[in-house]
Every structure is written in structure tokens, then in C-alpha cells.
Amino acid sequence: MAAVATSPTPTTTTGRPVRRRFSPGKAAAWTVMGLIVLITLLPFYWILRTALSTNAGLGADPTNPLPVDLTGTGFERALGLQSAKEAVAQGGAGGGLDFWRYLLNSVIVSTLITGCQIFFSAMAAYAFSRLRWRGRDAVFGLFLAGLMVPTIFTLLPNFVLIKQLHLVDTLLGIALPSLFMTPFAVFFLRQFFMNIPQEVEEAALLDGAGKVRIFFRVILPMASTPIITLSVLTYITSWNDYFWPLMVSYSDSSRVLTVALAIFRAQTPATGVDWSGLTAATLIAALPMLVLFACFARRIVSSIGFTGIK
């Protein structure tokens, strides 16, 4: 059931005549595809290569395809494992950034946002799709109108509000505006809930289950695939957010990875940018999302059309 819901036309994935004889057009198409893959992936390799080099080596041998003077000092600097003196000697800023802490902050904020936002949005989506109450369509229309407001427009007033709530520079302050819903999540989940056959719910009703129980025991499990997809995408989005945390967070206690990276970049030492340390920090910030994606890639890739196009 859920599998059918996520792929609109399963027939097109099979039965397509893929095997054809060699043709120049096809060779050209594969070449283009190969180039696209190269442009997509090479930057990642280059960052890894840079992170494993020393700053002195990078300056001396900028074109070497392999790490120059293979070393892990870039990562040590990013993780705050080096003394300031040591860091400066190797071309770092010695600013003492603590990426473990920012990593933890990012995990807390993203987990909090994803868990709460998806759950509350699912509750609302259930009320909009499977419960009957007066004013339902009007309220839903209001939520839909919320889709039209660019997120960026609400940032300044929301900052003012967070400041009035004395939540500036706290993790809760970063998470709060995204904690309850996004119009998109409600809309997206409602679509899936509406596709669950009425008979399934009626069968559960006959068994004596209440609406609350149906929500937890029938609707949520049956929509697990879209819920997981939406959760992963929400996690990635909150993990990657920079503008809002930049506004709200001022100190280590609430600093998330994206903001820390930008600060690392801004602390350029007099000798030039600490590329080795900066690329190492970049990898540390990016790695968790790559791992998360690797775990759910197939599911996400096959259901992404729905998340975007509604």
C-alpha cells in the first residue's frame, strides 16, 4: 500500500526498452552523464584531499591530486584538539572553536525540530483529512495561504518575538519557530492520509478503536514511508539552516555547525586562510547528513517528487 503511494506510475520504471544498440547519440549522452557525476563528486574529493594536507604543503604544491604531507592536523584544529600556539604555527587562527559542541547543538536543534514538527503536523493533517468538524475547509485554506509567505519574511519579526521571550542565544530559541508546524508538512501529510482507504478506518472503528487510537495504530503506521521521507528532509533542512541561527545565537552555548563554520572562515589568520582546518571543519559539518542520506537514500530518491510538488 505505502509503496504504491510513493511511486505514482510504477509501470514506467519497468518495461522500458533500455537495451539498444550502440549509437553516437547515446555515447554522447553517457559522456554528459559522466561529466555531471564528476562535477557533482569531485569537489567532495578535493575537500578531503585538502583537509588531509598541511597548509604549507598546499601552498607549495597546489595541483597535487593527492594530499600533500598527509596529516590529520586539520581535523585536530577543527575539533579544538590543538593548543593555540600549535594551531597558529600550522597556519590556523588559534581561535579555539569547539566543533564537538556545535555538532551536539546541531543534533539537538535538528532532532527537536524534526520530531515535534512532524508529529504536530501529522496531528493537524489527521484532523484536516479524517475528522469531520465545522470550519475545517476554511481553517485548512488559512494554513494553505501560509505557504505563500516566504519563510524569510517572518524572520525579522520572529527574532523580535524570540528576544521578547528572552530566548535569544538558546537552543530553544533557534528551534521554537519551526517546532509546531510548517504549512507544507501539514499539506504533504494530509495528501497521504486522504489516500488511505476509508474501509481500513471503518474496520478499526468496528473493532471499537477510538479516533485517537486509529491515528496512532492505523494512520501513522500506514503512512510511515512518507513520514520517514519528510522527516529526513526536514532534518537536513534544519541541519543546514544558517540565516535564522545566525540571528539568534551569539555564543558557544547555542552555536550550531553552520554558524560555527562561517565564524571559522571569518577568523582568517594574517598568513592567509587556514584551508586545511577549514575544509576539515566543512567535512565534519557535512558528514552526518551524508551518513543519514546513505541510510535512507533509496526511499528519499524515489519519493522526492511528492515532497517538492505537493
Next chain:
Amino acid sequence: MTVASSSPPSRLPLSGAKAVVPTRKAKARARGDGALAAVFIAPAMLGFLVFLLWPTLRGIYLSFTRFNLLTPAEWVGLDNYVRMVNDPIFWNSLTVTVEYVVINIGVQTVAALAIAVLLQRLTQSALLRGIVLTPYLMSNVVAGLVWLWILDTQLGIGNEIITALGADRIPFLADETWAIPTIALINVWRHVGYTALLLFAGLQAIPNHLYEAARVDGASEWRMFWRITMPLLRPVLAVVLIMTVIGSFQVFDTVAVTTAGGPANATNVLQYYIYGSAFGRFQFGYASAMSVALLVVLSAITILQYRLTRAGQTDLG
């Protein structure tokens, strides 16, 4: 599929209450699920009212005030808007933003369409789809830093390749003419895979027999693209365009980590200027007025695009 596993436990506590069920159901039908719905909708409603509706109204209100965050907002009527219209930096920011959007969306849409069609017609590989999506997993900050390094004038491998080919070094992010196109292309790198997968999903809805019939008639891939793919993809393409244009206008992160608005305001995009006005100069009223202007521009573009592309309609009969 999961119903089977969840219904047995639900039967247990209600064995004695079976007789009550019909009346309770009838009652529920009469008055609907109002009370329960109120509970289910409460958290989302709270979030909607407090963090979406209220800030939207407040943002509009603040645009008519002078407000520095420390003292209460003071009503100044249209002052902020008058100032905005006479502010050359605002107009520069708007121009720069539009230039960015045109390059970003132009290149990205064509590239995403090409990738989507290649993925559809060449191979159905999920691995390839996963690969093209990888940059999307990075934050704009990471993508910006990655390319800042690759395109560095002195040490970047990009310029090493350019000099090896016999050309002069290009100061991609330090030059007034190069900076905006460079930032636009960095963001294409990050977003093109996601856009391609959206379009790919749209392509999946085109019935395969159309292509087979065309092939029997001897049509080339090129012809099939223009006669089958493009017309039938149009509604999806329109929605994707509206989404990506709105996203593109909000560019901030990449600018913040690569050029910080420079050189000489060449990359001072609207969102960056708004941020600077609010958090650099504490002119929240003026920043809000510019946000309202951006909101108006975005709404106008959405309506216009929707009309022009007939986004709501499909040709697939």
C-alpha cells in the same frame, strides 16, 4: 498492511463495550469530531498563529515604524518607504538580486531538465539519482566554502587548471563582474540535483506508450523531447519554476560566507542588505519595509508565472 498487527490489541479492552458502539457512533456523526479535532489541531494552530500569521502582520506593521529593538517602535508612516525609493543601495541590491536570480534559475532549469531527461531516457539507476542529489545534502555554507577554496585566486585548483590551459587567473569571487555569476553557479551546483529529481518525478507520470508509439513512427529523441516531454511536463515545470524562483530570491548564506556583499556592493543582494540594516545598523523598521518590498515582488512573480504557464492545468487528458 500494518492494520492486521494493530487491530488485535485494540479488540481486547472493548469486549464489554460492544453494545455502546452504535449509539456512540451515531452521536459522533451528529456533532462531528469537533472537540477531538480541536485537540489535534491545537499545536499546529499555535505555531501557525504565533510564528507565521502574527510575524507576518507584525512585519508589515514594523515597516511603518522606526524601531531599534531597544526602545518601543515609533510610528513614522511612509518614511521608510520614501527612504527606500530614494536609496541607491536598495536599487543596487534589487538589481544584483535579479541578476543573480536570472543566471541561477536560467542555468539551473536547463541543467536540471537535461539531467532529468537523461535519467529518464538513458537509465533508471537509483544510484545515479542518489549521486546527483548529494550536493543538496550540504548546507549553503558548506557549498560556499567548498567552492571558495576551489576557485581561490592564488591556490584554488580551478585557477590552476585555467592557467594550465594558458589563460589568466580569474578572481572569481573578488571581482565585481565575476562575483554574482560565480555565486549563482555555486548554488546551481547545490540545487540542480534536487530540481532534477522533481522534474524526473514529473517525467515518470508521462505514459511510456507515447514514446514507444513515437519510436515506431521513427521519431528522434530530440523530436520526442519537444513534442512529448516538454508539453506534458509543462505543469510540473511551472510549479518547480515558481518554487525555485521564490527560493532563489532569498539568497543569503552563500553571499555571507564567500563575499560578504563585496566587492563594492557587487554582491550585496537584497536579503544581505536587509540583514545588515537590521543587525548591523539596528534599523528594524527600514529592514522590514524592504522585506515587504521583497514580499510584494515575490507575490507578483508567483501570480504572473502562474498565469503565464497555466501551472494548474495539464495537457495529459
